[in-house]
Amino acid sequence: MFIIEKHNRPYPLQSDKELLLNLIKYLQQVKIMNFAQLQTWLSKLEISDFKTLWEFARSQKCSPQLALYLELIFKRIKQVETGKIETFCSSSQLGYYLCDKLCGQEQEQLFVIFLNTKNKIIAEKLIFQGTLNKAIVHPRDIFRWAVLYNCAGFILVHNHPSGDPTPSQQDLEISKKIKNSSKMMGLEFIDHFIVTDKNYLSMRETNLL
Structure with missing residues (x-):
């Protein structure tokens, strides 16, 4: 779990x-x-x-x-x-790992972490790199790789170069859209992390997912 x-x-x-x-x-x-x-x-x-x-x-x-x-x-x-984290036991362990991974990025990047049935990481995939404060993603970009990796679940990750991990309205809307789509695909949308150089926000932890 x-x-x-x-x-x-x-x-x-x-x-x-x-x-x-x-x-x-x-x-x-x-x-x-x-x-x-x-x-x-x-x-x-x-x-x-x-x-x-x-x-x-x-x-x-x-x-x-x-x-x-x-x-x-x-x-x-x-x-x-x-070279990468292979498994994790808590959101804080993964959250700070992701802070280090995306530290210093001046543009928004959107990663997806694909996991197997035991929550071991299969792959970390960069899906999109945006402008200074905007990254656009469509659910099909995620699910295409989910099928290729034959994963059981996934975690969405993107950074806020501004240093503020507070989710925007767009962040909340895309999370809701992906959550609904993942149910149809039979995949578990485990969490959506927003990270900065120093801290992170877990939408699951804050009951936003």
Whole structure:
């Protein structure tokens, strides 16, 4: 099942940019202000590679805050190695992954994530790239690929370069149109995400779908 979180603040899986800024802020708080000081700190802790860094993160010597940041960074490194997320257990996990995926885009892009019966991702497909603030999509553009991928369900994703994830009236109308069409096709329209560089909105979470 696709788990929808109802928290106002999801568990701390942050965007890459936010995570790195928080890590830098933490290091500054413990008086590590430059690379030389960082090297000295690592030497004192006998950290020479990722393996020893991971062992330190799991030890009693590491503060809970730093341990959290390091754990999230290691998870992101693994995602970079695989190239894409393959499965997910919550809307926040997928939402922040999508924020990173579309971060810095100056035009609206519309993606569809196709899933199998176990909610594992089959494919991520760019359907349309629009102008600065407008992307137009027709349901047939989605369902054509849904049939080719033989998927059980899908998630619609598009970005708002303005930085405001609030859905427009057009966003709501196209979601309703696709939802009605998906029922006729026997496909599950799981969610519609609107993302910015820093945050996201899930229409399923906010009861707009």
